[in-house]
Amino acid sequence: MFADEAPENRLRAPDRNAPLTPHARSHASPVRAVLSAPEAIVAHPPDILSQTVMNGLEDAKAEEVVAIDLKGKSTLADRMFIATGRSTTHVGAIADRIVRACRDAGFPSPRVEGMPLCDWVLLDARDVIIHIFRPDVRRFYNLEKMWSADRPDELSIA
Secondary structure, three states: OOOOOOOHHHHOOOOOOOOOOOOHHHHHHOOOOOOOOOOOOOOHHHHHHHHHHHHHHHHHOOOOEEEEOOOOOOOOEEEEEEEEOOHHHHHHHHHHHHHHEEEEEEOOOOEEOOOOOOOOOEEEEEEEEEEOOOHHHHHHOOOHHHOOOOHHHOOOOO
16 A cells, blocks of 8 residues: 555455455355355345344344335335334343344344434334334334325225
8 A cells, every 4th residue: 555545545444334255254144145246245135134133023022013014115125023112121122132133144233213212213224124112102103004004006996
């Protein structure tokens, strides 16, 4: 490396959310990706991510878990999970468990919003979105009703 080289061309410390190298990937996850390019991106099927999230929710004893298929309804994600925790502490513990489960399975860590208060924690795991609520907050927002309703152009006329 040359002293006059631009800063953006210098080597940087590894980023925790960056794609794994082929060597690290083979030790990090039971899922194997076929490498065709020098910088191949790990492409896990969405159903494996959904199963990982569902196992994390079950391990953390989340209650009233609902999975909503978003394919064709939204470009945000392929699936949404909505779950309830008994208290703010339980909501935070569920979120931590899902983040750890995703990381342990070789997926990037989900982005997390709402952890300081833990009334409603949102986890964005790219193809899967997870909402974790306290019971009264879940009843107030009622996301199941909003996302399970038909869009106006999908209504069937009898």
